[in-house]
């Protein structure tokens with residue numbers, strides 16, 4: 001299956017399991033690969049047939065704005081459900097990196113794949 005992707009998207013949200021994290025907003029880095037058949041959009045040169053990555057980005061911003069989770073796992077699961085439902089995405093891979101947690105690690109976070117190709 002073809003994919004539409006968004007890499008290195010930064011969002012601010014309330015996220016964290018510790019008390020000191022419940023009163024601040026932190027940055028998460030998102031990489032998404034979204035399964036989508038691009039043929040209909042390409043044949044008609046028609047945005048209405050495309051998975052509009054601008055609209056997906058806006059939906060992610062809205063989701064992050066409202067989210068109040070402790071774990072990046074929960075953020076990932078709920079965001080995947082939201083995007084698949086709202087846009088009819090059949091499959092996605094989502095990687096979430098939480099910067100600044102461990103200075104000895106280059107990156108840490110979670111990666112999930114949901115749906116079927």
Ligand SMILES: Nc1nc2c(c(=O)[nH]1)N=C([C@H](O)[C@@H](O)CO)CN2
Pocket residue numbers: 015016017018021070071072073098101
């Ligand atoms: N697997 C996870 N481990 C940890 C998480 C998490 O969301 N998933 N969160 C924390 C803390 O919130 C940490 O990020 C604070 O710096 C610790 N481990």
